[in-house]
Amino acid sequence: MGGVMTTEEQSERINLIPIYIMGKQYMVPESLTIMKAMEYAGYTLIRGVGCRGGFCGACGTAYRVLGDPKLYFGLACQTVVQPGMYLAQLPFFPARRAAYHLEDLEATSTQLFSLYPELLRCLGCGACTKACPQELDVRSYMAAGMRGDIAKMADMSFDCIMCGLCAARCPAEEGQYNIAILARRLYGRYMAPRSAHLAERLEEIRAGQFDATMEELKGLDENALKERYKARDIEPK
Amino acid sequence: MSGYPPEMQESIRLVESTRLRRLKETFTAMTLDEREAILKGFHPDYKDETFHAVRLGVSKGQRMPIELAQVVEGRPHIGPDFDVSAPIIETDVLVIGGGGAGASAALLAQEQGAKVTLVTKLRFGDANTMMAQGGIQAADRPQDSPPIHYLDVIGGGHFTNVPELVEALVVDAPFVIKWLEDLGMMFDKEPDGTMMEEHGGGTSRKRMHSARDYSGAEIMRTLRDEVRSREDDITVIEFSPAVELVKDDKGQVIGAVVMNLETEAYHFIKAKAVVMATGGGGRLHYQDFPTTNHYGATADGVVLAYRAGAPLGYLESMQYHPTGAAFPEQIVGLLVTEKVRGLGAQPVNKFGDQFVYPLEPRDVEAAALIRECKERNHGIITLTGQPGVWLDSPMIELIHGPGTIEKALPAMVRQFGRFDIDIAKEPMLVYPTLHYQNGGVRLRADSSTDVPGLFIAGEVSGGVHGHNRLMGNSLLEITVFGRRAGRAAAAHAQQMTWGTPSLEHVAQWNRELEENGIDTGVVAPILLPDYARKG
Known part of the structure; x- marks a missing residue:
């Protein structure tokens, strides 16, 4: 340089x-x-x-x-x-995090409210939104949470970096970023559509469908590997 | 209003004037011979005078950047007489490092019934994982397969990768995607659940899974939240980097001495097995390059594992990401994700012309950018003297439609928007930046090392990527090998028997330093880069 x-x-x-x-x-x-x-x-x-x-x-x-x-x-x-x-x-600001195991939960508003009852105490004042360095509309994602709209809360909070500035400013003593990650994890596990192609691939691997090819590739010397590499077809953009 | 000064805007006009024509042009990809020639001519790894062969230890003679050798050959923080008779914590598995690999290892070890302590230098999650934007590779589409992924990895790595490690990487990959989904990670998907997958540099199939351009952050915060959900079994201790591994008289690793970064007190944590997951060393700034890495990336794990007797490999090769930000000055060196090229943006010179296929493997692409600026003089030079070429991001919306950039690249929009640059309308100025440590501590496919009780995962390791890693294989590596390391460490913890704690390896290291007349003047690991201005 x-x-x-x-x-x-x-x-x-x-x-x-x-x-x-x-x-x-x-x-x-x-x-x-x-x-x-x-x-x-x-x-x-x-x-x-x-x-x-x-x-x-x-x-x-x-x-x-x-x-x-x-x-x-x-x-x-x-x-x-x-x-x-x-x-x-403000390198650290305390906020309550609920104890849970995701696999035992349901993606329902009742679930969200039982783990974070304080969600319903949000005043809608917007101090969080003003404090967010990511310029997220924290107030609106909290409002979505209060309506039980987990998908909306997950989507709107997606760019959250969990710095805690929202919690530092909140007169209702919310820990917005902790509630938001729960919403995102509930969405990711229970609400997002699953990929059929992923499930099929797991089955194929478990059935040993690629084992022989993989063994063969591992046994090739450098020159043979280079030939295979050069002969790859590239999927178009 | 444009955040670019007028002289740069003039060049942007040229980029705009060629854009429609370039949309229909594909620059030819290099042959293997052409790749080799450009690497030798322009890649930083080929500047021999910036390398040093390490002078002691089990991998004596291993070449590595001078700045790395200085810490590898450094003096320990503690002497061999440090008291290891009274640990402050005893645990089954000690995980060193709070990034994606460490978190994955902690989770899998816990699932095998182990009690886990995770120590980390800064906060849990302050790691390169958090900064990875582009995505994670996995061959899960019908037109793709683990063997095709294998060929891409090994060709990208110049055919020097360890085959068993590559096999583990590509075969575990689809299982890792499923695991992350089950943990609640939000992947980018079509409404029917089909994963949205793109190309990365050196891929022959679209297999880059993403979570907008917060892919690593989404993995990290998901894993971190899951670790926090298991606090009965996993204890996390922040601001406590390891400064030495502790062995016993049988030669196995049985814990580590950690330093409280705030009080500077040293403590011994005793463990039946140790997972080293400390990441890379970009903050050592090889050849004075800026870096994409987080503040704590100072190669600690390489230093510690090596002193404990674990062989190193592939450290003669570092990855310079082709596209670090080159303007404005405040963000020089920060990552401009490869996803930008994956979505169709081309690198172009100051005349608005293409000069390289946009998705060469990273080392080749980086060398081409350096040649364009240094040899051909076709780059922009900013007011602070920083060279760069344009990455023509506005092309993305011509290809994929308006609004794509805001949806697919929110972090990039935000990063440049803070400096009045709208990347949907204007290109970004980019130049290679120090990004990744291709090599490190050698490991087996189960993450074990030559030192019993020591397991390795993530960027601190070496072998899976050979001499060049492809995009999307680091987020994959940390999860694949983090999981394997956690599993193997827990299994080791179940069957090991204790010997007597010993720091004989520290005594031996000091003897070797003295016998060889080595004094780099550095106490290692250095833990943090020294950025404070003196006086």
């Missing part, structure tokens, strides 16, 4: 701006994400860091910007710093 400037080399050409980590001011390059800005400030992160790519939900962050009354939320690895940003990391 010759010729690529490091973050620090660039910073010499880039404006430094003030941000406040838990109230303490640091000057950081304006192009950095919150996570990289904290490292620039000298932090070695243990909490509040995970995949660094927006998938794991470890780096939920609440912030305000100087002079702006609004409270904002984002993922530290995906949000670029702004001047006057006051940051609070």
Whole structure:
């Protein structure tokens, strides 16, 4: 990667701006994400860091910007710093998770309500939706859950990364992301249509249909394998 | 409004001007000889001066990137006199690693009646599994079969894969899909239940199963929730990476010393069997490449298993994903899933021309992108000096219809949308990024190693992919071999008998370091990359 400037080399050409980590001011390059800005400030992160790519939900962050009354939320690895940003990391927020064994459940609204009776206490205020860094409509998927519409709840919550910011903001003390994963697992196991072709393939393998070919392939030398490989027909797009 | 600066937008106009023509053009795939030539010329694995032959241990002479050799040849955290007489936990099976392989192993070990303790460096689920987007391969359609899958895997791996491991991978694959469905995973399906399956690089059949572009996340959160459902038998301890394996005087592994990452206290966990499922090492940044990997990917398992006497293999080969984000700067190196090409997007140069078949095996595709930028100078150079070529995502909706991208690639839409780039309307700038450790600790088809009591699963292992892994075979590998490792570890736990705990292997390692005059100045495993600015 010759010729690529490091973050620090660039910073010499880039404006430094003030941000406040838990109230303490640091000057950081304006192009950095919150996570990289904290490292620039000298932090070695243990909490509040995970995949660094927006998938794991470890780096939920609440912030305000100087002079702006609004409270904002984002993922530290995906949000670029702004001047006057006051940051609070929320790497963990407790939420109740019901005890269950999926194989003993039924995909019914009664089931959902019995495991998570607090679902019915949702106020519909939408604080969760405002906090979601994935921009999911959390309020609406909770509403779907209250109607017992498990499929809708599963579909609408699918991109959830379980960071917990919704639960942190909820005046009704819901653990939305835990309820949502139950809905998705109920849907996946009990409601999604099953694949006939998958079941057939399992039967064929159990019956030993591919055993002989597999043994033959395992015994081929490299040249013979190369010939087979080159002779493969490619399924069209 | 476009998130691209004006000079890049000029090139985008050229990409747009050739798009309709390119829809009807197929760039010719390379022959095996052409593949070999481009790899030798442009793939990072062929830069000899960036490699080092390891100087001690059972696989002395194994070539690996210099940055990896530095940790493999590192000094242990604890000395041979560390007290292993008083474990804080005794369990049947200790699983090291909280990604997809570790979770699978924990579940299967528990099903065999074992009590399981799972330790993980960061949070349970902070793992490369969570970040895998594109999908999981399994030959479950009538026009496909495990033997066809076998040929694709072994050709993609340059015919160097271990046959028994490939057989396990492709034959278990459809069973793993069924297992995941039963655990409640939501696969992309047609209304009648038919799996929606696409091509990946190097596949001869469409067999990529997906869950939008959150395929790995959906697997990980499903497995994690199931582990949490079995908390009576499976104890999860977060922020506790292993820093040494513990053996006994019979030479079998009987647990590990873990470090509380927050208090830095060391503890011995005693176990009848250990599953190593720590993943790869992208955060070692070989040859200064950016990486798609999660923060904890520092090759810990390779270091620990090797010190305990387990042979290594295939570590001279790393996978550079052809399409890492190259713009904007904030997301450089992050994964742009191969599913984008699977859905029909072509890589094109700054003139808007194709230069490679879009779905070559990953190493070949990556080498072609590097050649286009470095040799032919047909790439874009961003303001920060980062090279890249276009990945023409808007083609996807011309092929599959409007709305496809939002439905099939929500994570990508979100990733680029944060920087005002609408990937349904504008292409993405991409360049190869360090993605995967093809090699690692050698294992048998049942996940056992040459060290009794030590079982291996996932990216930390080496052999199944040969010298290049195909897309969709890592999510498959972690589940196939995680399950096998859990089963085998539980069986071992049932019949093993204890010897006397010993850290003689640590003493021997230190002696070998001294005798060979080796001091890399590194205490390994390093556990976390050092990104904090000093001063």
